[in-house]
Amino acid sequence: MSNDPAEVKSTKRVTLKDVAKAAEVSLASASYAINGTGSVGEQVRAHVLKIAETLGYRQNLSARAMRTGRTGTLGLILPDFANPFFITLAQSVMRNARAQGYCVFVTDTEGDQKQERNALNLMIERGVDGIVWFPVRDLDNGAALTSDTPTVVIDRTVGGIEQVHADYRAGGRLAAEHLVALGHTRIGVISGPMSVLSMRERCAGAIAYIEQHAELAFNLATAFSYDLESNVCKAIEQREATAIFAGADLIGLGVIQHATRCGLSVPDDLSVVGFDDIPWAQISTPPLTTIEMPVEEMAAEAIDALLRRIDSRAQPRRKVVFETALIVRQSTSRYL
Structure with a gap:
């Protein structure tokens, strides 16, 4: 068996100069066309880009980073x-x-x-x-x-x-307004971790409106998960509220799942509003009413x-x- 290393043919990297020569334009014009800068016409730009693609030209990003101080x-x-x-x-x-x-x-x-x-x-x-x-x-x-x-x-x-x-506080208020407008008078709030201001704000907005126009049935916290805390499950099971505002869609979907397990119908027995409008909110059973984050x-x-x-x-x-x-x-x- 030979110990000689396998022979590999070297392929020369296509340079910007090669592109300029093949396109019959100046090096500056080729650079402008490739980088989308400078004052070259659209016809010249399209011609240079076509030549660059044909030759298999790839920008040397390391060299550009050294030249411009940016990596893109x-x-x-x-x-x-x-x-x-x-x-x-x-x-x-x-x-x-x-x-x-x-x-x-x-x-x-x-x-x-x-x-x-x-x-x-x-x-x-x-x-x-x-x-x-x-x-x-x-x-x-x-x-x-x-x-x-x-x-x-x-x-x-x-x-x-x-x-x-x-505007998280305004979003929480929108959710509460919707539930009150539907005639709910006992509304519960289930938050996610309250260590972040955005969660505290969305729940505070909902609670403030509920306390003015209805009864706050409970204010409980759980993780961002389908697996709700035991005290939250208990509140759902005992029908302490006819509607729930969940501080995140994942919590709202968890509420729907647990309510269904308990034999409750959503929304006939329990209305649920989430927050975030994640893609899953549209395909849950039933689809989740929520506050859209832009x-x-x-x-x-x-x-x-x-x-x-x-x-x-x-x-x-x-x-x-x-x-x-x-x-x-x-x-x-x-x-x-």
Whole structure:
């Protein structure tokens, strides 16, 4: 058996100069056409791009990063891919970033703050141009964690960093208004973990309206899961309320599932409203009435704000708040 290494033929990498020569344009014009910059006509741009594709030209991103100081990449850090809300958000962020010519690296921290810190460090070490971050928890000051890398936070309250939010309190109020308008007078509230302001706000909005116009049957907390806490299950079983506002869709779907197990009909015996409008809300039995989070608009704003910060670190830090909306489906009905 021969110990000689296998012979591999080397293939020369196609350069921008090769593209310019084949297209019979200047190197500058080829660069403008490839990068979508400069003042070349659309006919020339299309011609150069066709030649580049024919030759198999690929941009040398490492060289471009050294030349421009940018990698053309963004980081997206999310807390829990088990929740379909974050899958929807990730798709929206990536779609908006792609429209701006950026590639997105995505990671899930599994709700663990140590993993979250590691993810931030890794994104920064890999040289992403900026980070969209959905933290596990609210933080008094997160600026030190992201160092000099432009960062925008979604949903959480984090000091020192630009933020994109929805009007959670108004969303909770919309849910309560809907249930009261249907004639419900004993309404329960089931929250998720109250360690984050957005959950506290959505429940506070609902509770404030219920206490003014009806009776708050109970105010209980559970995890973001179908598997409800025993005290929550008991409240459902004993029919303490004719309607329930759930602080998240996953909780609302869990309520429907447990109510059905107990022989209750949703919405005839129990009306349920969720919050987030995850894709599963439309296909549950019955489909879940919920408060829509404007995910696409929030993602677009997060990317726009991040690119502004990448272009100018001196941009003032803002907190942008989007309106929520009530989506009425078949999990709520009039109480007779």
